Each structure stands twice: as C-alpha cells, then as structure tokens.
Amino acid sequence: MKNVVSLKSLAKELNISVSTVSKSLNDSEEISAQTKERVKNLAKLRGYSPNPIAVRLQKQETMQIGVIIPNIENPFFASVLKGIDEIVSTSKYNIITFFSNESLEKEKECLDHFSRGNVDGILICIAEETNKKKTFDHIIDIKQKGIPLVLFDRIPMQPLGFDVVHVNDYDSIVSAYEYLEEKKCKNIAFVSSIPTLIVGRLREDGYLSKAKNPIVIAYEELSELQLTLQESLKEGKIxxxxxxxxxxxxxxxxxxxxxxxxxxxxxxxxxxxNAAQNELSYPKITSIDQHPEEIGRQTAKALLLRLESKLENVPVNDIVLNTTITIGETSV
Amino acid sequence: MKNVVSLKSLAKELNISVSTVSKSLNDSEEISAQTKERVKNLAKLRGYSPNPIAVRLQKQETMQIGVIIPNIENPFFASVLKGIDEIVSTSKYNIITFFSNESLEKEKECLDHFSRGNVDGILICIAEETNKKKTFDHIIDIKQKGIPLVLFDRIPMQPLGFDVVHVNDYDSIVSAYEYLEEKKCKNIAFVSSIPTLIVGRLREDGYLSKAKNPIVIAYEELSELQLTLQESLKEGKIxxxxxxxxxxxxxxxxxxxxxxxxxxxxxxxxxxxNAAQNELSYPKITSIDQHPEEIGRQTAKALLLRLESKLENVPVNDIVLNTTITIGETSV
DNA sequence: CTGAAAGCGCTTACAG
DNA sequence: CTGAAAGCGCTTACAG
Structure with missing residues (x-):
C-alpha cells in the first residue's frame, strides 16, 4: 500500500529517462517547456512526491533540527518550544524533540544520537544536573562534529563558543526590586527553589546587589522551602x-x-x-515576563542563520532579551 | 569537518570489501570471527557510526513517528507528550513534533507532510477547529497511505477506523458529581469553556445525566464565561x-x-x-486527574504495536483509561 | 568465508 | 534538449 509512484515509474510511463523526469520536476533550464509540462502533469495525476529520505541522502542533509528540552512539563519550556516551532515550521526543517528530564546522562545520549548524523543543527537548554556538575564536554564536543548548536536560557558562566539566547536575569531582578521599592516595601526577601541553577544564581546576585539587609530563602526541596518561608513570614518583618x-x-x-x-x-x-495560567488565577500575581516564545523564536532564528550561511567564521552571537513586568494584584 | 568515516573508508583501510565490512558490523553469520574482530576494532577506533539516512533508504523505514499536538502550552498536552517520549525513546524511533495550534489548516499540512514518506506512524490529537467542523477526511485518507495512526484524547463520535486512547469523560463527571453529592452539595453547576469540544460535550452529558435541575454555564469566550459565572454565584443558590x-x-x-x-x-x-501547579497552589483544588502521561504512554505503545506487528488485520483498539479524584482543599 | 553486483530513490555533472 | 552513468552510504541476495 506504500506510495509506489517514483521517478522511475513516471519515466517508464512517459517513455523518457529518469534524469529527464527529475530535471523536469526540478524546473531545470535544460529541459524543454513541453516536456516539463508533460512530466508535471503526470506527476500531479499520479500524486507523486519525492522520497524525502532519498533526497536527504543525495543532498547530504538531514533536514532535521534536534531540540533538547530539560522538562516539557515546565510551562516556560513549553512556550519556548512553541516559539521554536513557529520559526522552524516555516523552514525546510523538521523538529526532533528530546527531553533530558534534567538528567545529564539522558542529555549525553541525546547529543550522541544527534551527532551520529541525525540532525543538521541542535537547540539545547542544558539539564539541571549538567548545570550543577558543570560538565560541558559533551556539548563542546559537538563543535568538532561541525554541527551548529545554539544554547538557550541556561547559559554556562564560561563561554563555550556557541550562540546563546537568554534574558538578563540579573537585571530582571534588579528591576523587580526597584519596582517593590516604589511600592514602599522596606524588607524585601528573595525566595528561590533553584539556588544552584545558573539562572537562579544570577537572579540571586541581582537581588543581593540591591538589598541592604538581604533575606534569602532558598531550597531545592519544596517542602523545606515552604516551611522556612512560612516561618520567615510569621516574624512579620517581611x-x-x-x-x-x-x-x-x-x-x-x-x-x-x-x-x-x-x-x-x-x-x-x-x-x-506561568503566564497563561496566571492570567486566570486569583490573585493574579505581579510577574516578571520572560517572553518565552520570543526566546524560542530567537533561538531558532539564530540556528537557521548558521545553517543557511555556511560561513564558519561568523562570530558567536550572545543574544540577550529583555524581560518586562506585568502588574497583577499582588502589589498595590 | 563532517564525519568522513564510512564503510568504504574502513574497507579501504582494511583492504577488504565494503560488503564484508557491513556484514561484520551487523554480526552476520557469514563472516569469520577473526574478520569481525578486526573490522569492529577499527570501526571503534575510527568512531564509525552508520549513516542513518542511508540505512533508512535501504530499509525503507523513516524511523520517525510524527506527533501532532493541538497546543503545547496546554499542560495536559505537555504531559501527554512526555508520556509519549518516555515510550518512544526506548524504541528505535524518533519523535517529530508538530503543533496544529488548534487549526484545521495547519493540521492538514502536518498530515500531508507526514504522509509524503516522512514518518512510519502518526500520533494525533485533533485540533479544536477540526473537532468543530467535523471534517475528518484528511485523517481517514491516512488509512489509504498505509501509515498506522493513533488518535488520543479528542475522539470523534463516529469511529474513523483507527486505534484510539482516551479517558471516559462521561463517567469522570458522573463520579465528580457523586463525590460532591457526598459532600452534601444540593445545587451543583457545570462550568465549561469547551462546550463544542467532543470531550466537553461528553463531560456535559455526564453532568446532565445526574443533575435534576441542571445549571450549565458554558462559553468559549473566557470573559463571557467569567461574567456569567460571577452573576450566577451572586444569586447564592449554587x-x-x-x-x-x-x-x-x-x-x-x-x-x-x-x-x-x-x-x-x-x-x-x-x-x-494542571496537576503540578495545583500541588503548590492555594487553595489546592480538588481535581479530576486524567493521568495525561499514562495517556501518552498508552498512545505510543498502541502505535509501536502496530508498527512492529505488520499484520493488517489487527482489530482496531479502543483504549479507555480511568480518571481518579484527587482531594484538595476546595471540598470539605 | 569473502566479494562483486544490484538496488533503495534520488540528483547532477557529462556526452551526445 | 535528452539520457546514460556515477554517486549519496548503506544492505543483501548471489557467486565463487
């Protein structure tokens, strides 16, 4: 029941050669208008479409972009992925998605798979574990393979030599702090469940740069965070x-x-x-909007740019996007 | 900088034929243990890995599964996708993700692309627009192409002849109703922003089957829903x-x-x-858990089953999963 | 046990 | 303007 229409079958039916059929369908200058016409008509009639695998083998392109997402259940990443899709779906590429589930091991497997000739380019946000262990060799190795790669959101402190797309986490929190100051807050605490993540550290640093008497409440373990938070609030100072x-x-x-x-x-x-959910929630929380879809779009664009201009000497891009504050009901 | 190690290059270096190299690496019975050894050693040394595109062309398999998600920003679908990934990542297949963004047009394009020889199987949840317009020809057409397809979550009323995986939406609401009755509720209203979706209709039907004096508040437009809801609550009956x-x-x-x-x-x-978010929210809402990851796993399994047993005469599967109620703080 | 040949479905110099 | 040939990188009957 498979698609049996091929260049060969068209050629046979028209009594011409496979090369002529191929060239006709690709609108080659070499072929007469009349022949093109005949070929195209029959191709349409028979519902021909080229076998993508054969084309890829010939062109030496996979037409695939590999995307590694740490955790798709995090709405931030879901939105980033949507932004990526928005751009990629207008190109000739398909998206192959992999989820590292925040595991370094899984991340390595994904990159290994990608680097075995399965994709033309890679979009990756590193896993939490990778982030903690500061193990980046598996990523750096990709450079040797000649596969363009773009990092987004969680960007290692030391540059790895790839394009990166992220927001200014430090400044975002500075702005948030200043916003609360305007609202006459005197004792502003910083609460985090991601104290070891790069972005978490940057955000904390931003806070520390502003606070005279910093109060940092930070635990990865949510139950611990919850307890400490409740204790701190009870004191009534914050x-x-x-x-x-x-x-x-x-x-x-x-x-x-x-x-x-x-x-x-x-x-x-x-x-x-989570912007969509917050919009309908009560109370609607005053929030720092990272514009995740835009991060996705920029990330995809950066990769497509590399893919299209095969120039190896394009300098590495560091794309920093701005966050904005959306006023809700939790700051009066 | 591309990977230049190929069967040919290995063969040349070993002074044997490409066929022998290929067979050795595939552990063919035909080849002597000694030759296999030599070949495998060099292959490892040179970091050889077979060109996946060439293998696919030869095997006439794409090793890809196409997944169409209506809206990745809906946490339900994000979790389903995670479940799908969990199963598929243990197989030889990769996942190609497409987002229809609830558009029939986009959905058609995705299926069209898939059916042009880009995937071996398809997992799809139909778009809202498709659901409303009850246009399913583009899906039914896939059968003629001989590509296995599994539908999940939103299942058309009339069977289309594909495997389906979904929860029992009708019964879920019946259970929810009975649960509220136990909690001594007398005037139970039903609130929906998906009145035209199949699943929304089934849920409404479940409600109607129980309510003596039904109160249905249903609008797609969220602002309208919000207004009407507020009005209704003001009356103080519900x-x-x-x-x-x-x-x-x-x-x-x-x-x-x-x-x-x-x-x-x-x-x-x-x-x-959204289970993850609800867990941390205040109040934690008493909820109907659809176990979206399990839906994803079952959907993927159903497809893999079809892909592996090439039998055409496997009867169509209708897999119905159970929902459960998770008690929160909104029902005392 | 090894290798030459054909083929998967395409494209593209090159000849005619 | 058309077609034969080679090749993309593999696999697998088939000969030897």
Missing part, C-alpha cells in the same frame, strides 16, 4: 517577596494566603509565573 | 461547581474567591487542573 521561579512564586502566594496576609501595604509579591 | 477544563477551573476558583465565598458548606469545587 513586606515584599521576589520569587525566582514558578514553584517559588506559587509557594509564596500560598504561604501569604495561609498566613492571612493581604496584598496591600502588608505585603507584596512579584515573581515568575 | 453550592457546588464542576469545571470541565483547566481554564474553567481557574475562573471558578477566582470567582468564588472574589465573591468572598469560602470552601466549606458554602461551596465546593472540583475540576480539571
């Missing part, structure tokens, strides 16, 4: 919270509510959220 | 809410809070949520 990630934001709001605090002069909250 | 989708659930909770109602004898809420 009147502003900046949360460094989606989970921390949810816990902050939850702790505030449970404490019976109200979003007024009593306390304010700003943090990272 | 003491139980069943929400048919994530957005409706968020709006219900938001409306309840704004109304100043408390989750006690006053009112209860049960509905669909």
């Amino acid at each position: 009147d502003g919270l900046i949360s460094a990630d989606i989970n921390a934001t949810l816990l902050c709001n939850s702790a505030i509510q449970k404490q019976g605090l109200t979003y007024s002069n009593e306390i304010s909250l700003i943090g990272y959220v | 003491d139980g809410l069943i929400s048919a989708d994530i957005n409706a659930t968020l709006l219900c909770n938001s409306a309840i809070q704004k109304q100043g109602l408390t989750y006690s004898n006053e009112i209860s809420l049960i509905g669909y949520v």
